[in-house]
Amino acid sequence: MPSLVLLRHGESAWNAEDRFTGRVDVDLTPRGEDQARRCGVLLREAGLVPDRSHTSTLTRAVRTGALALAAAGRPLVPARQDERLDERGYGALEGLTRGEVRDRHGSAQYQRWRRSWDAAPPPAFRGGVRRTGESLADVAARLRPCWEDALAPDLRAGHTVLVTAHSNSLRALIALLDQLGPEEVLDLEVPIATPLHYALDGHLRPLVPGGRYVRHDPLPRGSGPAIHP
Template sequence: MLVRHGESEFNKQDRFTGLKDPPLTSNGVREAIEVGRTLQASGFHYDVAFTSELKRAQQSLQLILRELHARSVPVFNEAALNERNYGELAGMTRDAARARWGEERVAQWRRSYDVAPPGGESLAMTAGRTLPFFDERIRPLLSLGKRVLVVAHGNSLRSIVMSLDQLTPQQIVNVSFATGTILLYRFDVLGVIVERKEIPVTR
């Protein structure tokens, strides 16, 4: 299960967040609780959970686990799952970034696969850390039949989904996840995806 964290203070302010570490807003807390309640109502249980080293993802995960009555589930905070580094854009509002660099350039940094903002990461560079982590830490657990919950960020999840869904760099440009999005993947014993769906969150 892949989940994007709830709304953060920078999301609310329309700022590039990246490795900045703002907390959840009150709405973000509510979104995470609603994710947990949706998963609980659907009967989901987990053997292990992974999140990033950033508080908005960690806070979301803890709220989800609380709603699942699953606080004993082992949790691992992993730098490999951190949000994409936005470099000089981090902390800036999108309007300020567009005023400085131009709308076309900022749009290219946001959505292209292999173009990085100044001092930051492209999505390809983000995938360079998320995919080895997925293959080395998560796939072995799935092959053992373990149920894995990952709570992370828009771009770290995009890079994983691009690989799982076998999307091209051109296709991933149009993929984004709202805060509180839930994606379910089921694998067979050979590691082949047999089910993929987005689970609507009960509001």
């Protein structure tokens, strides 16, 4: 039976400062490193030992995946890095705290950028490089081919696949798995460093809609999207 484990990276330096990180390459904090190792222990204890690993190209996801695999007893599983799994680009918001964005643009615009399906933050120019803002719809569009040509083939072959990525790229992937519409995705939350397991049937459809979180106090999903309280 194919198994898919989705894992958002551990705490990064900008998570700790409540900053919009987007596609800026920020490393884990020591706490984030510990969180990643704990995820690996949880997977090992649950009997979910990945034999295939896919990560974004950003350090916080790459290192989270590597630390989790080592703690799960599978340090030699190679990770395929794929920029289609990278975090949503936040453009001009990257590096700003949430409070700064609310102060500059107002709470309504802040919520629209964060939670609407098709609103993209404005681009930024840093060091002569244009940093594009993406909507969640943009992220979903780049995730679908990643699913089709990278993740699904490993799953069809019966592997246990670990995908270590980011809040918005994982939201888009969950929406694809659970066939959620744009309105259903808006309140979807993916908690930091908490493995989400999807057992899949032969057609790669979830046996339990929403999957199940893997933790010492397991949160049974049962039905509905993977919304963290």
